[in-house]
Amino acid sequence: MSRSVELLKKRYLKNIKENPDLFIGIELEFPIVNLESKATDGEVVKDLFRYLPSVLGFTIEKVDDFENPIQLLDPVSQDTILFEVAYTTIEFAFGKAESIQEVEERFDFYMATIQNKLGEANHAIVGRGIHPNWDKNENCPVAYPRYQMLMDYLNLSRNVTKSDLHHFPEYGAFICGSQVQLDVSKSSFLRVINAFTQIEAAKAYLFANSEFSGADWDTKISRDIFWEESMHGIYPENVGVNARLFKDEDDFFDYLDHSAIFTAERDGQTYYFYPIQARDYLTTPEIQAFSLNGDEVLIYPQEEDFQTHRSYQYQDLTTRGTIEFRSVCTQPLNRTFAATAFHLGLLVNLNKLEAYLQSAPFFTRFGRDYKSLRKKFSKKVLTDEEETAIVEFSKDLLTLAEEGLEKRDKQEMVYLEPLKKELGL
Numbered sequence: 001m002s003r004s005v006e007l008l009k010k011r012y013l014k015n016i017k018e019n020p021d022l023f024i025g026i027e028l029e030f031p032i033v034n035l036e037s038k039a040t041d042g043e044v045v046k047d048l049f050r051y052l053p054s055v056l057g058f059t060i061e062k063v064d065d066f067e068n069p070i071q072l073l074d075p076v077s078q079d080t081i082l083f084e085v086a087y088t089t090i091e092f093a094f095g096k097a098e099s100i101q102e103v104e105e106r107f108d109f110y111m112a113t114i115q116n117k118l119g120e121a122n123h124a125i126v127g128r129g130i131h132p133n134w135d136k137n138e139n140c141p142v143a144y145p146r147y148q149m150l151m152d153y154l155n156l157s158r159n160v161t162k163s164d165l166h167h168f169p170e171y172g173a174f175i176c177g178s179q180v181q182l183d184v185s186k187s188s189f190l191r192v193i194n195a196f197t198q199i200e201a202a203k204a205y206l207f208a209n210s211e212f213s214g215a216d217w218d219t220k221i222s223r224d225i226f227w228e229e230s231m232h233g234i235y236p237e238n239v240g241v242n243a244r245l246f247k248d249e250d251d252f253f254d255y256l257d258h259s260a261i262f263t264a265e266r267d268g269q270t271y272y273f274y275p276i277q278a279r280d281y282l283t284t285p286e287i288q289a290f291s292l293n294g295d296e297v298l299i300y301p302q303e304e305d306f307q308t309h310r311s312y313q314y315q316d317l318t319t320r321g322t323i324e325f326r327s328v329c330t331q332p333l334n335r336t337f338a339a340t341a342f343h344l345g346l347l348v349n350l351n352k353l354e355a356y357l358q359s360a361p362f363f364t365r366f367g368r369d370y371k372s373l374r375k376k377f378s379k380k381v382l383t384d385e386e387e388t389a390i391v392e393f394s395k396d397l398l399t400l401a402e403e404g405l406e407k408r409d410k411q412e413m414v415y416l417e418p419l420k421k422e423l424g425l
Contacts, residue, residue, distance in 0.1 A: 004278045005253050007306040012256070015321035016186050022348070023096040025181035025322060026103050026340055029084045029330055030091075031131035031174070035122045039136040040088040044121040048114065052081065055113055065143040079106060083142045085150065086173035088131055090114075099410045100337050100344070107336070127336065129210030129223055129329030134174035141173065145270045148292050153262055153272040157231050164229060168214065171226040175210065176330035180340045181322040182347050190252055191350060192323050193315040194245040197370050198357050199346075200314065200327060202394045204378035206419055207339055209329035211380070221378040223329055232312055234275050235260050239312040241327070241371045252317075259311040264289070266299055273299075278309065327374075334418065341415035345401030348408055353400050362393040395423050 001009075034040050049069040053060055058081065062071035071082040078095030092110065094103045111125065118124050131137060141147035154169040184192050208220035217225055224240065233239045237258035246252040260275035264287075271289040281301050289299045314327035328339040346353050357363075366373060366389065377390050398419055405412045 002257070002279065003282055003303075004306070005257050007303060008253055008256050008278060008309065011306060011309060011319055012317050013186070015319060016184065016189060017321055018185055018187075020183040020185055020321060022183050023098065024100065024103065024340065024344060025094065025096050025320075025324075026100075026337075027091060027093045027177075027179040027181075028107070028336065029089055029176040029178070030125045031128055031176055031330075032088055032090055032118065033124055033126050033132055035124055037133065037136075039133060039138065040123065040131075041121065042087045042138070044118065044123050045083075045087050045090075047121075048117055049081075049083075051117055052113070056081075056110065062144065068143075070142050070144060077106060079110075081110065083147075084176070085141055085147050086137070086139060087142060088137050088139075088173060089176060090125060100340055100412045100415055101410070103340075104337055125333075127209075127331055127333035129176050129208075129221075130212055131174035131176070135214060137174065139170040139173035145292060147172075149263055149270045149272050152290065152292065152294075154231050156272075156274060160231075160234075165231070165233075166215070166225060166229045168226065169230065171230065175223050175226055177223065177326065178207075178328045178330050178336070178339050179324055179326050180343050181318060181320070181324045182344060183321060184323050188350065189317060189323060190246055190249065191354065192347060193242070193252070193317065195350060195353050195357060196315045196323075196325065196343075196346070197242045197245060198363075198368075199397055200241045200370055201362075201366075201373035201377040201390065202397050203327055203339075203342075204374045205390045206342070206394055206422075207328045207331065208378050209331060218380055219375070219378045220380055221329060224327075224374070224378065227312060231262070231275065232260075235277055237311075237313075238275070241314055241374050243371060256311060256317075259309075259313075261305060261309055263308060264299060264302070264305045265308070271297065271299055278306070281305070335415075337415045338419050341405060341412050342398070342401050342419065344408075344412065345404035345416070346397065347404065349400050349404030352403065353397075356396060356400060360393065360396070362389055365389055391423055394419075395425055398423065398425060 032040050032045050046068045058072035058074050060069045061073040064070045073080050080093040082091050084091040097103045141151040157165045157169045210223045211220050212222035227239045238260045257279040258277050261281050262275040263272045273287050273289040286298050316324040318324050325343050402413050
């Protein structure tokens with residue numbers, strides 16, 4: 001086994017349990033919008049983060065270079081409220097929960113407080129996968145090393161002669177997603193990754209919410225293009241839908257070995273560089289890197305750099321013993337938890353889901369190139385045949401998800417109602 005694979009296995013398998021309890025970890029990102037259709041006022045949102053600790057009982061966990069709070073933590077629930085890359089996007093990262101209702105209850109409380117405060121300055125949180133005023137905002141990163149590094153790294157695309165990268169490297173400041181993490185076991189994590197890779201077409205159809213006004217792209221999920229045709233997507237194994245189903249653990253880690261490393265820390269300083277595949281990293285003699293103030297420096301690869309490795313696949317094995325499902329746009333506010341319920345129900349019903357996918361009529365008709373199926377079914381207009389097929393496929397999956405939630409017996413089926421309504425179930 002190569003040393004790079006060894007280091008990746010150590011990083012990602014360390015916290016996987018044999019029989020974990022099933023907890024739910026939910027992360028929700030939202031645009032903060034100026035209701036007068038102007039740019040979001042940075043002072044309004046910074047003021048919000050100064051105000052929240054006093055009313056919600058949160059502590060200030062991180063501040064930016066100018067001492068503005070940028071990450072708040074509730075010591076009891078472990079919920080975090082933070083800026084996601086830019087000052088125009090807010091993220092709620094909830095502590096692990098046993099049911100969706102627990103999270104919804106806290107979310108509603110936070111939202112009422114925040115919307116009220118933002119309303120005083122004619123701002124609001126909206127349920128959209130792209131910031132509606134992306135073209136008016138400054139789109140600059142929060143003054144904090146991690147976010148500055150990310151934006152600077154994405155900006156390298158301006159120097160890449162590879163012509164199929166898009167021209168919006170600042171996209172990190174205005175795209176928003178809805179992520180859920182669910183506990184998996186050593187024996188189930190690959191099954192989960194493989195099963196959910198196969199349903200990306202239905203997820204594209206059910207949860208698309210990021211049409212982009214800045215380019216002529218025939219998709220309702222511009223987030224996919226932003227990710228895949230940016231610096232993050234130079235190596236296709238680094239982002240998006242997996243190109244294949246995995247035979248076994250070694251096959252999976254071989255794939256992960258093709259993902260990218262693009263950042264390292266030295267003496268408390270953050271550096272970034274053109275992406276290097278994990279498998280080639282340790283044998284690279286020296287790396288031309290950039291500091292956050294733009295200086296070029298030579299650094300030398302170290303095994304510790306694997307500690308910050310992060311890939312962006314849509315079914316992502318995390319270092320916490322969970323799978324993070326990352327392919328869903330932020331949803332309209334009246335169906336914030338629909339995607340969570342969908343994933344949770346299918347995970348609980350994994351055996352039946354796998355059996356169904358083996359012979360699903362949808363694949364007989366459209367084949368099994370999962371990457372291109374997601375592209376096809378996120379198009380703005382589908383043919384009648386495509387529409388009929390994807391609705392049937394989605395209905396079948398929704399039924400399986402509902403069955404899984406009924407098994408849990410926590411009354412979470414209610415969160416699927418908006419999807420059922422949409423599909424006429």
